[in-house]
Amino acid sequence: MEEVLVKKGQTVVSDKKGARLRVPSLGSALAVAASDPSARVSGVAVCIIPKKMDKASEIPDVMEQLRKLFKDMITKGAQPQNMRLFLAGAAGFTEEPDDMALGKRLYKTVMKTLKKNGLKVTADHVGGPLNRSVYLDVGGEGLTVTMLNEREVQL
Amino acid sequence: MIASPAPNFTLEAVFESIAELPVFPKVVHKALETLDDPNKKIADVSAIVKFDQGLVANILKLTNSAMFGLRQQVTDLDTALALLGNQKIREILITGAALPYLTKRLAGYEMSPEDLWIHSMGCAVVSEVISKRTGYPDSGTLFTAALLHDIGKIVLDLYVGPRLEEVLVLSKQRDGNFFEAEWMVLGTDHALAGSAILKNWDFPPDICRAVRRHHDPDLYIQDKLSALLALSNIIAVQLGFGVGADGFRYRIEPGLLESAGCSRDDYYWCLENSLQKFYQAEDMLNTIMK
Numbered sequence: 001m002e003e004v005l006v007k008k009g010q011t012v013v014s015d016k017k018g019a020r021l022r023v024p025s026l027g028s029a030l031a032v033a034a035s036d037p038s039a040r041v042s043g044v045a046v047c048i049i050p051k052k053m054d055k056a057s058e059i060p061d062v063m064e065q066l067r068k069l070f071k072d073m074i075t076k077g078a079q080p081q082n083m084r085l086f087l088a089g090a091a092g093f094t095e096e097p098d099d100m101a102l103g104k105r106l107y108k109t110v111m112k113t114l115k116k117n118g119l120k121v122t123a124d125h126v127g128g129p130l131n132r133s134v135y136l137d138v139g140g141e142g143l144t145v146t147m148l149n150e151r152e153v154q155l
Numbered sequence: 156m157i158a159s160p161a162p163n164f165t166l167e168a169v170f171e172s173i174a175e176l177p178v179f180p181k182v183v184h185k186a187l188e189t190l191d192d193p194n195k196k197i198a199d200v201s202a203i204v205k206f207d208q209g210l211v212a213n214i215l216k217l218t219n220s221a222m223f224g225l226r227q228q229v230t231d232l233d234t235a236l237a238l239l240g241n242q243k244i245r246e247i248l249i250t251g252a253a254l255p256y257l258t259k260r261l262a263g264y265e266m267s268p269e270d271l272w273i274h275s276m277g278c279a280v281v282s283e284v285i286s287k288r289t290g291y292p293d294s295g296t297l298f299t300a301a302l303l304h305d306i307g308k309i310v311l312d313l314y315v316g317p318r319l320e321e322v323l324v325l326s327k328q329r330d331g332n333f334f335e336a337e338w339m340v341l342g343t344d345h346a347l348a349g350s351a352i353l354k355n356w357d358f359p360p361d362i363c364r365a366v367r368r369h370h371d372p373d374l375y376i377q378d379k380l381s382a383l384l385a386l387s388n389i390i391a392v393q394l395g396f397g398v399g400a401d402g403f404r405y406r407i408e409p410g411l412l413e414s415a416g417c418s419r420d421d422y423y424w425c426l427e428n429s430l431q432k433f434y435q436a437e438d439m440l441n442t443i444m445k
Contacts, residue, residue: 008394008395008435025397027393027396029394029395037309048426050421054428057427057431090391093403093404094332097407099419128403129404131398
């Protein structure tokens with residue numbers, strides 16, 4: 001099986017049969033995974049910057065990443081009505097001030113953008129003090145979430 | 156069959172383990188003192204460290220990485236030190252000497268050798284970005300504290316391991332605070348153990364104090380270095396740099412940003428730029444582990 005490592009700030013879409021997209025150690029980053037099983041296309045955007053603060057930075061923000069994710073999904077043959085969407089990550093500290101609640105802010109920004117575009121989330125596993133890793137088999141039905149000291153979760 | 160003796164969990168045993176740790180190379184402290192002496196030259200630094208072959212190998216490995224940024228490949232110590240500025244030499248000396256400690260597996264905290272190394276270097280990378288953004292004048296001290304902030308875990312690991320489940324259950328009961336749970340189960344915590352190790356290794360008191368305070372919200376807001384170290388560690392965890400079992404199980408003091416002299420915008424700017432700088436340094440993080 002070919003495994004593609006997806007880093008924070010990256011967006012990867014694939015139609016390669018048998019490939020697996022893997023995102024390790026999300027921290028407060030939020031993985032937005034999309035899959036169209038009938039078109040056998042899957043992709044993931046690992047969002048870490050809610051809104052760009054430094055124009056010179058090469059790390060894209062949520063808006064740029066979601067735009068790329070859906071554009072690339074459709075280019076590779078995915079149909080919006082068949083797309084399943086999953087969210088995972090956005091971990092937070094046990095107690096954190098709103099100013100520093102990166103995970104919560106990412107989740108809010110992503111949900112707002114999806115809602116604005118009429119897209120619904122099929123399932124999610126977000127928040128709490130859990131550092132998650134995820135993987136997605138290209139063309140598969142769902143997203144797998146793994147964590148230290150917790151059971152693996154299939155979304 | 157003879158049963159193996161029960162592990163000794165007394166506080167005395169923990170501190171005996173600290174005293175038994177191999178000492179931080181004296182040549183590094185001597186080299187750092189030489190760097191600070193205006194009457195000495197870079198050649199004097201080279202003369203001090205050149206006989207420690209392991210250290211020289213690590214210095215060359217680090218010098219040739221993108222993080223410390225020389226455009227040409229360097230194969231001898233004299234050239235490496237001549238091409239780097241004082242600040243970079245200082246960072247490389249400390250990183251090179253700390254490497255053997257920061258590439259250990261910490262089974263008790265469920266951290267692989269890669270996790271500990273990536274977390275320590277990741278935190279040091281974040282600290283550099285924060286220093287630059289906030290104009291903190293003593294970025295070298297913050298870099299050292301950030302690199303070594305979790306050194307206490309290498310000793311406490313032996314004790315946390317068999318009781319990790321207990322610490323985690325207790326931490327969930329205590330509003331998810333790992334720091335307090337570590338204290339309740341072991342009578343100490345990795346920040347205190349780390350501070351004791353650094354004191355044994357003759358590091359300056361301000362670094363020992365910042366390491367001691369890096370998880371204690373009531374204490375880390377009381378001085379700037381501690382606040383900046385706590386903030387660097389928090390950002391490193393948020394960015395997912397080598398997160399262990401304790402990772403997010405801490406409370407953040409609401410006044411932390413203010414104590415660190417950081418606005419909300421500065422915080423997000425540092426997040427963004429730390430990730431970018433970390434990616435630029437990634438070659439070193441990977442090659443060191445090979």
